[in-house]
Amino acid sequence: MNSVVLIGRLCADPELSYTPNTQTACCRFTLAVDRPKRQGEDAGADFIRITVWGRQAETCDRYLAKGRQVAIHGRIQTGSYKDRNGETVYTTDVVADRVEFLGSAGGDNSRSDGSYQRNGSNYQPQNNASQNGDKQLGFNDLPQGFSTMNEDVPWG
Numbered sequence: 001m002n003s004v005v006l007i008g009r010l011c012a013d014p015e016l017s018y019t020p021n022t023q024t025a026c027c028r029f030t031l032a033v034d035r036p037k038r039q040g041e042d043a044g045a046d047f048i049r050i051t052v053w054g055r056q057a058e059t060c061d062r063y064l065a066k067g068r069q070v071a072i073h074g075r076i077q078t079g080s081y082k083d084r085n086g087e088t089v090y091t092t093d094v095v096a097d098r099v100e101f102l103g104s105a106g107g108d109n110s111r112s113d114g115s116y117q118r119n120g121s122n123y124q125p126q127n128n129a130s131q132n133g134d135k136q137l138g139f140n141d142l143p144q145g146f147s148t149m150n151e152d153v154p155w156g
Helices: 055-063
Strands: 004-010 015-018 025-034 045-053 069-082 088-102
Touching: 004 045, 004 088, 015 055, 025 055, 045 055, 045 069, 055 088
Parallel strands: 045 088
Antiparallel strands: 004 025, 004 069, 015 025, 025 045, 069 088
């Protein structure tokens, strides 16, 4: 079984590209994942390269930015290539099947309604109305009996 679940923050804005033949979207970014802190040691982090494909890749490029917290579910993929000097370089990446946006990047650009749109390094609010004038449901338009939570983790 090859299954990976990670929670971390983006180290930089994601990079979107398209495959030459099929024009399939590919989004890549690096995720900083905290290591467990042990008594008497400094907490460290692992920097893991993430690859997302298809429509989800376009969504990641549009809404994610440096510092944004995400949860990733995917699989490990290894590979290799020859560098300019002819040396073999081995790679390990996580290919994400699912990306969940968590928390916010913080700072003055985060919005309480959960709507983000990356524009350079700044967040811009989403337009909550569609082109035909219909109101789309936003993060604050929850059904009766549901509520939002401000905590990153509701337990512990």
